[in-house]
Amino acid sequence: DHPPPSFLSVFDQMPDSPNDIYRAVSRLWAPWLQEGALRTFQQGGFYSQVARPGLRIISLNTILYYGPNRVTQNSSDPAGQFTWLLRTLEDAERDREKVYVIAHVPVGFLPFTQNTTAMRREHNERLVAIFLRFSHVISGQFYGHTHRDTIMVLRDQTGAALNSAFVAPSVTPIRNVKEPSSNNPGFRVYLFQLDSYSVQDLWQFYLNLTEANIQQSAQWRLEYVMTEAYGLRNLSPGSLLGLGFSLIPPVSKAFQTYFAHFNVNFNPQLPCEGICKVNQVCAVLHVDQRGYQDCISAGWV
C-alpha cells in the first residue's frame, strides 16, 4: 500500500533476515508449504513450490525491493532472493516445469503518475531482465499492491512480447494523493490451459460500493470477461500487446473500457486524456526504464 512517509516507522519494515514475523507466518502456513519452502520463507519471506504436476509457483517477497522498506535500501540482493530466483528458474527450466510468479509489489511503472516504478528502479530493472531471460519458463505473473486493474507486457529489444503481468484490483478501496478517483472492491478468477499453463481468460467481479452503501447490502457482480471486453482470442503476451497498441489512438473504445476497468468501474465517466493517457499506455507497453522513457518522450510507443 502507499502510506505517507509520516506513517512509516522503523518497526514497519520487512527485513532481509529471519525475524519474528517471518517465523510466525511460516507457522501459520505450515499446513500448505513444504519443508524447503518454509526454510526460504523464514529467511526472507519468499518460497517456491510445485502446485500441480508441471506447474511451479514462485512467490517473491518484492517488499524487499520496495522503496519505503529502508532496511534493504543499500543491498543489491536483499536476502539473496535474486540469486535464489535465478537458481529456481534454472531448475524449473531443466525440469521442464512452467512457473507462475506471484508477488505483492509489481514490476513496471505506476500508471497513475509518471516515471515512477512500483519497486526501486535498480531492483525493477534486474527483475525484469531475469523475467525476460526466463520468459519461456514463466507462464504468468500475478501482482497486487496498486489496488488497480492493469496489465503490463514485457518486451525484448525488438519490441516482441515475451511475457506479461496481471495486476488484480483489491477488495479494499484506496486513493493515492496523486489520483482523482478510488476503486470499487474487486476479485477475479483466471482460466489457464492445462498443458502449457498459459493464461486463457479472466473473470473480474466487483462490488458497486456506492450502491452497497445506499442499500446496506453487498451485491457482487461480474464486471467483465477479458477476452470479450476487448475482442481477444486469449490472454497471451502477444494478445495483450495487441490490446496495448489498440489503446493508443486518440479515439479508442478499448482505452475507454480499459480506464473504466482501471478503477473497477468506480467512476466510468472519469476522463483520462493527454498526459493521463500517455502514462497509462506507456505503463502497459513498457516495464523497463529505457523503453518507458522513449515511450513518454515520444508521447506514445
Ligand SMILES: [Zn+2]
Ligand atoms: Zn501494497
